[in-house]
Amino acid sequence: MQEADTKFLEDSFKKYYFEHFDLIRVPERTSEREFGYQKFNSGMTRHISIKDDKELHLLFMQNIPSDVYCSNAYYSFPNLQMNEKDWKGADLIFDIDAKDLNLSCRKNHTISICNECNDISKNSERCLKCNSTKLEKKSLPCKNCIDSSKREVSKLSEILINDLAIIPKNIHVYFSGNEGFHVYVYDSQFQQIGSRERSELVDYIMFHGTIPETFGMKKFKPNRSSFPDFNEKGWRGKFSKQVFGSKSNRSKIISELLTNGYSSFQKTLVDVSEKIGVKIDPNVTMDIHRIFRLPGSINSKSGLTKIFCRDLSKFDPYNEASFLSDNSVEVFANCPIEFKLKNKKFGPYTNEKITIPTFTAVYMICKKLATIA
Numbered sequence: 001m002q003e004a005d006t007k008f009l010e011d012s013f014k015k016y017y018f019e020h021f022d023l024i025r026v027p028e029r030t031s032e033r034e035f036g037y038q039k040f041n042s043g044m045t046r047h048i049s050i051k052d053d054k055e056l057h058l059l060f061m062q063n064i065p066s067d068v069y070c071s072n073a074y075y076s077f078p079n080l081q082m083n084e085k086d087w088k089g090a091d092l093i094f095d096i097d098a099k100d101l102n103l104s105c106r107k108n109h110t111i112s113i114c115n116e117c118n119d120i121s122k123n124s125e126r127c128l129k130c131n132s133t134k135l136e137k138k139s140l141p142c143k144n145c146i147d148s149s150k151r152e153v154s155k156l157s158e159i160l161i162n163d164l165a166i167i168p169k170n171i172h173v174y175f176s177g178n179e180g181f182h183v184y185v186y187d188s189q190f191q192q193i194g195s196r197e198r199s200e201l202v203d204y205i206m207f208h209g210t211i212p213e214t215f216g217m218k219k220f221k222p223n224r225s226s227f228p229d230f231n232e233k234g235w236r237g238k239f240s241k242q243v244f245g246s247k248s249n250r251s252k253i254i255s256e257l258l259t260n261g262y263s264s265f266q267k268t269l270v271d272v273s274e275k276i277g278v279k280i281d282p283n284v285t286m287d288i289h290r291i292f293r294l295p296g297s298i299n300s301k302s303g304l305t306k307i308f309c310r311d312l313s314k315f316d317p318y319n320e321a322s323f324l325s326d327n328s329v330e331v332f333a334n335c336p337i338e339f340k341l342k343n344k345k346f347g348p349y350t351n352e353k354i355t356i357p358t359f360t361a362v363y364m365i366c367k368k369l370a371t372i373a
Contacts, residue, residue: 004372005365006040010064012324012362013298016305017060020323023305024296026053028186032074032088036291037065040300046291049079066300069291072184082289089191092198093292094205095284096152097180098145105144109337110137113368120334120369138367140339141179149180150312156183156278159205163234164190175317177299177306182292198286207235207277210269215239217257217265227254238276243268303362319343324359330373331361339363 001009017024027033030053036046037059046069050056060068071078072093076086099106107123114120114127115134126133139145153173160166160183172184190201203209212218215236216227228236230247243257244250257265284290293299293306304321318341333349333356340346341360353373356364364370 001041001365002371008329008372009040009066009300009303009362009365012303012358013066014061014064015325016298016323017057017064020296020305021053021057021060023307023323024053024056024294025308026056027070027295029074030056032076032078034071034073034075034078034085034291035059035294036069037063038067038300039063040066047079047081049077065297068294068297070294071289071291073288087288090288092185092188092190092201093284093290094156094183094185094278095176095180095281096149096156096183096279097176097281098141098149099139099179100279100281101145101148101152103145103148105142106139109140109142109145109339111140111336111367111369112137120336122336136368138369139179140337140367145179146317150315152279153181153183153312155276156205156280159278160185163204164201173309173312174295175304175307175309175315175321177293177297177304177321178301181309182306195286195288198288199282202280202282202285204235205278205280206282207238207273210235210273212262212265212269215265215269216254217262219262222258222262224254224258227257239272242272242276301366303359303366322359322363324362326357326359328355329358329361330355331364331370332373333364333370335364335367335369 031049031051034046035048035050036044038044050059073090074088076088078085110123112121112124113136114130114132115136116132117127117130119127119129121128127135157171160171161168166185166188170186170188172186174182174184176182216222228240230240230244230250231237232240244253295306295308298305303324304317305323307321309315322342331354332351333354334351335347335349338345338347341363346356346360361370
């Protein structure tokens with residue numbers, strides 16, 4: 001990143017943290033957590049212990065970080081190296097990201113940046129200018145990406161509440177600041193479980209590891225009575241509602257499943273898994289030592305804030321998570337697609353000098369689609 005761009009981002013981020021520190025959510029049991037941060041054009045600094053919000057505010061003002069992180073885990077000694085921290089437990093966190101949903105819209109808002117000649121074009125596998133295959137992909141997520149991610153969050157919440165007995169008020173949903181959502185579960189019976197148990201929890205939520213026998217289908221002499229009832233809980237109940245549709249259809253569809261046989265049933269399970277399994281990042285949930293982006297901090301991939309979602313159905317990240325100023329700034333822009341921020345449309349731009357609001361300039365510079373003029 002050019003020096004002028006770095007300076008512009010640092011000034012914009014510093015102003016945000018000075019004016020909007022009230023948005024930072026200092027987690028409970030602050031002194032037991034590990035903090036970390038990155039600065040523009042530099043690596044990660046972690047194993048930091050912070051006592052309260054005053055110390056955290058000082059960290060922001062002294063370092064002007066590009067990204068700030070906090071552990072889901074609680075430690076006796078959070079400032080020591082990992083094998084000396086003395087792990088005490090960890091909140092359960094799920095990551096749902098639009099890039100993992102295999103959405104057809106993605107190809108329409110993905111941009112290719114050539115690492116050889118820096119040429120920018122719409123989604124392509126080879127540089128249109130120098131024919132290089134060394135391309136960096138940048139996505140400018142659309143409304144469908146966000147709405148699809150919201151649906152996965154709703155599916156996850158339903159499982160957490162109805163299947164795992166999580167109290168709704170202990171589930172907090174945050175926009176990640178870029179392409180999806182982070183779902184936190186606080187004060188639950190799962191805080192003490194380790195990576196292996198969390199892996200099993202992930203399999204349940206994603207509907208992985210299913211076998212036909214669980215749902216009544218056997219290779220030899222299958223029995224109609226072994227198939228799940230419509231109102232059963234857990235996997236079997238979800239399977240029933242998805243496959244049978246209604247109680248009245250159950251008998252007819254069981255007959256069809258038996259006629260089609262075991263192999264066909266396996267394919268049915270794959271289809272069911274795609275529809276009722278929640279598309280979370282399994283590695284995130286299984287990691288009991290991970291440090292996560294701090295709620296209220298800016299995501300340097302976009303310039304948007306990781307923000308708490310009070311009403312997920314109405315939440316619009318490109319309006320509600322954009323807190324940087326409206327002050328005008330001149331940039332050289334190269335962005336082949338249109339995007340929307342704060343209810344205003346921008347782009348497309350082709351190697352041109354333009355005047356845009358600071359919040360838009362930060363977004364584009366973070367996406368490598370503009371530089372300060």
